[in-house]
Amino acid sequence: MNAAAAVLACEAQAASARRIAKACGFAFVPSKVAAFADGEIRVRIEDDVDGRDLYLVQPTSPPVNERLVALLLLADAARGAGAARLTAVMPYFGYSRQDQRKQPGEARSAQLAARMLECAGVDRAVVLEPHSQALENAFRIPFTQVEADEAALGLVRKWRLRDLTVVSPDAGGLKRAQRYAAALGAPLAVVAKSRPHADATVALAPLGEVRGRQCLIVDDMASTGGTIAGAAQALAAAGAAAVHAFFVHAVMAPGAFERIKKAGVRLIGSTDSVPRAGKAPRGLEIVSADALLSRAVRSLSRT
DSSP states (O other): OGGGGGEEEEEGGGGHHHHHHHHHEEEOOOOOEOTTTTEEEEEOSSSOOTTTEEEEEEEOOOHHHHHHHHHHHHHHHHTTOSSSSEEEEEESOOOTTSSSSEEEEEOOOOHHHHHHHHHTTOOOOEESSSSOOOGGGOOOOOOOEEEOOHHHHHHHHTTTTTSSSEESSGGGGGGHHHHHHHHHTTEEEEEEESSSTTTSSSSEEEEESSTEEEEEEEEEEEEEHHHHHHEEEEEEETTEEEEEEEEEEEOTTTHHHHHHHHEEEEEEEEEEEEESSSSOOEEEEOOOOOOHHHHHHHHHHHH
């Protein structure tokens, strides 16, 4: 299907879609996303996609609902226009945090979002580092998870940090931190939570070699910034020489970056998986995930 392959640009990631198309040697198909007076989303594909192996590039990042619906509508439009196969390429997948019912009355939104994509005609999904490693189980269609390690490690090596310890801010991110630590030849630490008794405040305590060392916190996302800020404060209290951070997705709710900086984090990096309306905050270094996604798209186009 390689000769007929094309990349469809959704409005949120059009520049990235163009770069992915160029890297893969595929045609680029633009689209228009607008809204009716009542707020309903309206889409239109602006080129012929009949018989094409089509890759729809769109993160479902904030505004999550609008971008998810735009992706669904474009998938339906592409299928209606005769696309032979549809692959949703999502640099960021919203709703992946809710992949299980932790208590009665909760929805499993990851599963529902996955079913919606399937119903819209999507045949395969590509996601850059979802929040939950179990997200693959939410999909009944083929699912490819892309790790951001290559892009992240390139930036960290540029920082030239000596006496480095790689830190997971919680137990859930330990596998990612282990990969980074192994690649950088650095020791590993984790910030553990402890509650001495039922009414006590949760205390954060680093487990590992952090005193007098440059500590790099690695996480999948910064949303409110609370997890990274709390880990940074715990590392400083434990004697870390300096604290830095890399997170894959800069979701960044209002005040998040300021919270992280206030906690004493010095060097901060992320990928471009979450589009920004303006420039990134000063002090946030952005690296591109296009090469990683292009490689996944090229590989899938051969199957």
